[in-house]
Amino acid sequence: MIEQWLNTAAGDAAGRLMKITSLAAGEGGFSGYGMKSKVQQLIWLLRCAMYPNIYSAALVRPQALRAFVTGKLQEAAELLSEMCACVMTATCTQQIKGTADCDACAEKAEAAACAFMDSLCDIAKTLNTDIQAAYEGDPAARSNEEILLAYPAFEAISIFRLAHRLFELQVPLLPRMMTEYAHQLTGIDIHPGAVIGDYFFIDHGTGVVIGETTVIGRHVKLYQGVTLGAKSFANDENGNPVKGVKRHPQVGDHVVIYAGATILGGDTVIGDGCVIGGSVWLTHSVPAGQVVYNR
Numbered sequence: 001m002i003e004q005w006l007n008t009a010a011g012d013a014a015g016r017l018m019k020i021t022s023l024a025a026g027e028g029g030f031s032g033y034g035m036k037s038k039v040q041q042l043i044w045l046l047r048c049a050m051y052p053n054i055y056s057a058a059l060v061r062p063q064a065l066r067a068f069v070t071g072k073l074q075e076a077a078e079l080l081s082e083m084c085a086c087v088m089t090a091t092c093t094q095q096i097k098g099t100a101d102c103d104a105c106a107e108k109a110e111a112a113a114c115a116f117m118d119s120l121c122d123i124a125k126t127l128n129t130d131i132q133a134a135y136e137g138d139p140a141a142r143s144n145e146e147i148l149l150a151y152p153a154f155e156a157i158s159i160f161r162l163a164h165r166l167f168e169l170q171v172p173l174l175p176r177m178m179t180e181y182a183h184q185l186t187g188i189d190i191h192p193g194a195v196i197g198d199y200f201f202i203d204h205g206t207g208v209v210i211g212e213t214t215v216i217g218r219h220v221k222l223y224q225g226v227t228l229g230a231k232s233f234a235n236d237e238n239g240n241p242v243k244g245v246k247r248h249p250q251v252g253d254h255v256v257i258y259a260g261a262t263i264l265g266g267d268t269v270i271g272d273g274c275v276i277g278g279s280v281w282l283t284h285s286v287p288a289g290q291v292v293y294n295r
Helices: 002-025 035-050 062-091 103-137 144-150 152-168 174-186
Strands: 201-203 221-223 227-229 262-264
Touching: 035 062, 035 103, 035 152, 035 174, 062 103, 062 174, 103 144, 103 152, 103 201, 152 174, 152 201
Parallel strands: 201 221, 227 262
Antiparallel strands: none
16 A cells, blocks of 8 residues: 555655645745754854854864864855855845846845854954853853853853844844744744843743844843733734834843743833833833832
């Protein structure tokens, strides 16, 4: 019976399956070939360049450090340019279907990759503030190395910082793939479109959700299970959610939000210096310096 299926039904099933999945994937010719593994490789290369003896596969001697970092940056730049070209060509509205490349898209991809690589020092400086915030904000932290190697929050935040820069450069798809990879690893879901200031720390982290249009100030600390989300969506004339509008809260500087708190809405503003208690549900703004908790 299985022989008969292999010889006859398999081909028919393949044709039907290809027709069904083409409706979901579109007909633009985009291939995700190896893209997930390339995203992981890119993240590893960038981390090796920023923190060589933390993420490198082997010890790098001081005399070889510059050459090692240079090599990793070169590998990352080439890989990122290739990935940007893939997603930009696939999503280009001017591209003629069926063509394999687009000169304009290739140029944009190279420009985006170069701009991103030029931003890496600034990203690393911001990540250093996040490490400092974790060390100063958690009595259990014994060293920066512990934070780099053992804290899921730094895993998620570091990937977010990289993805957010690509999001700013209007690179499609890749930023979301990067933060969803972090989500899989850590249980922390930060959309790459969120804007987050320096000295950011998430303690424990599991279950944190930060939506696309969230704006977070400097020196903010979140605990596990915090949601910075949207209320109900506005729909267009076809009943589809309207995209590109502010849907998520704004959080000021020096704010602490404790475990399980939910703050919703694009017009919700949490003022500077506020403390939001555990399991609080908020859909309205809170003035600066207030303490909000469940009675």
